[in-house]
Amino acid sequence: MKVLVSGAGMAGLSAGIALGQSGFSVTLVERAKHLRVNGSPIDIRGDAVRMAQELGVLEAIRARRVTMSEEVVFVDREGKTIAAIPQQEINDSEEDVEIPREDLGDVLYRAQPEGNTVRFGDWIEALHDDGAGVDVTFKSGLRERYDLVVGADGVHSATRRLIFGPEKDYLKxxxxxxxxxxxxxxxxxxxxxxxxxxxxxxxxxxxxxxxxxxxxxxxxxxxxxxxxxxxxxxxxxxxxxxxxxxxxxxxxxxxxxxxxxxxxxxxxQIHMPTWHRGRVVLVGDAAACATGLSGRGTSLAITGTCILAEALRRHGGDFEAAFAEYEQRQRPHVDRAQAMALPGxxxxxxxxxxxxxxxxxxxxxxxxx
The missing domain is CATH 3.30.9.30 (D-Amino Acid Oxidase; Chain A, domain 2)
Structure with a gap:
C-alpha cells in the first residue's frame, strides 16, 4: 500500500516509522526545507513510552533525555526563588522521558525504515479522493496517486483544511x-x-x-x-x-x-467529531491538538500513529474499520490530554x-x- 504522510514533525516522523515497519510504502512530505525542531524540550509519557519501545527508538530517546522541567522554579521580581514544581506534578511516572525537540526529531528521522522517502520543501496543494485512491497535486507541480493520505501537519494543518474545511470550524x-x-x-x-x-x-x-x-x-x-x-x-x-x-x-x-x-x-486545541474522511486520516495536532499546556502533545503523536498503523495491519484494505478502531482507541488519550491543558x-x-x-x-x- 502506498501512503503519503503530510508533515515531518513528531507525528509525521512517528507515522513514517510505524507505517514503514508495517510494510507500507511511505513518502513523507515537509513544507520546510529541513526538520522543524524549534521549541522547548518535550515529554514522552504513559503509553507513549511503551509504544516508543515498540518502534525501536526508546533507548535512543533515553540516551538524550534532559531534566529541564524538573529544574523549573518561580521567582519574585528580584529573582529570588519562591516556589518550585514538585516532581509528581511534572511526570506521571519515573518512566517518563523529557527530550529536546531537536533531539527527538533526529532520533525519529534516523529511525525511518529503509524504503521510506522524506521530501523537504514541498507540500500538498490539492487532494482528490475518488474512493479507490487519492490523487495528490504538490506545490512543486508533481502529481502522484496514493492509497492513503495521513495528515500530520500540525495545528494549522493544510490537509485538514483541504478535506474537512476551515481551521476556525475546529479550533478552540x-x-x-x-x-x-x-x-x-x-x-x-x-x-x-x-x-x-x-x-x-x-x-x-x-x-x-x-x-x-x-x-x-x-x-x-x-x-x-x-x-x-x-x-x-x-x-x-x-x-x-x-x-x-x-x-x-x-x-x-x-x-x-x-x-x-x-x-x-x-x-x-483542535476538536473534531471524526479524524477521517474517505482515504484521508489525521494524526497528532492536526487531529486533536491538546496544546503544550497539557504536556502530552508528543505522547499523543506517538500513541496515535502506532494505534493507526496497528489498526491498518489488522483490517487490511478495510480503511473504514481501521479508522474506526484508531479513533475508538485514541479518543481516551486525547480526552485526558485536552482536559489537562487549562489546569496547566x-x-x-x-x-x-x-x-x-x-x-x-x-x-x-x-x-x-
Missing amino acids: HLGFYIALADLPEEASAGRVNPMFNFPGHMVGIARYRDRALGVFNFRSPWIDYDYHDLAAQKAILAKAFAGHDEWKVPEIVAAALRDPGLYFDSVS GDLICPATWEAIEARNARLSAPRSA
Whole structure:
C-alpha cells in the first residue's frame, strides 16, 4: 500500500516509522526545507513510552533525555526563588522521558525504515479522493496517486483544511498565547530555569544542554493576525509585556524581538467529531491538538500513529474499520490530554496576584511522606 504522510514533525516522523515497519510504502512530505525542531524540550509519557519501545527508538530517546522541567522554579521580581514544581506534578511516572525537540526529531528521522522517502520543501496543494485512491497535486507541480493520505501537519494543518474545511470550524482558543526565543547569553548561566509571573503573564528562562530559551505565556482573548507574519507576532509580544522592568523581563523581551526564528502562536486545541474522511486520516495536532499546556502533545503523536498503523495491519484494505478502531482507541488519550491543558495554564500563568500567591503557597507547603 502506498501512503503519503503530510508533515515531518513528531507525528509525521512517528507515522513514517510505524507505517514503514508495517510494510507500507511511505513518502513523507515537509513544507520546510529541513526538520522543524524549534521549541522547548518535550515529554514522552504513559503509553507513549511503551509504544516508543515498540518502534525501536526508546533507548535512543533515553540516551538524550534532559531534566529541564524538573529544574523549573518561580521567582519574585528580584529573582529570588519562591516556589518550585514538585516532581509528581511534572511526570506521571519515573518512566517518563523529557527530550529536546531537536533531539527527538533526529532520533525519529534516523529511525525511518529503509524504503521510506522524506521530501523537504514541498507540500500538498490539492487532494482528490475518488474512493479507490487519492490523487495528490504538490506545490512543486508533481502529481502522484496514493492509497492513503495521513495528515500530520500540525495545528494549522493544510490537509485538514483541504478535506474537512476551515481551521476556525475546529479550533478552540484556550485564552493564552505562547512564545519561545533563543537566549544564547543565558545558556551557560547554570541549570536552574527561573519563571516570573505578574497577573496573566509568565516570562522565564529554560536552559538545557548548551541552549537557553526565553519563554513567554500570557492570557488574552483571540487576536486576529497572520500567523506567518513575524513582525506582527513581535508587536503583539512587545505590547503584552510593555511597561514591566521586574527581574529580567526587559532583557528577555528584547532578545525575543531580535530573534529571526521567534516561535509565537495561540494556545488552541483542535476538536473534531471524526479524524477521517474517505482515504484521508489525521494524526497528532492536526487531529486533536491538546496544546503544550497539557504536556502530552508528543505522547499523543506517538500513541496515535502506532494505534493507526496497528489498526491498518489488522483490517487490511478495510480503511473504514481501521479508522474506526484508531479513533475508538485514541479518543481516551486525547480526552485526558485536552482536559489537562487549562489546569496547566493556571499553574504556570495565574490570572491574578491572589492566584499567583495561592499557587506559590501550595507549591511551597511541606508534603507528607
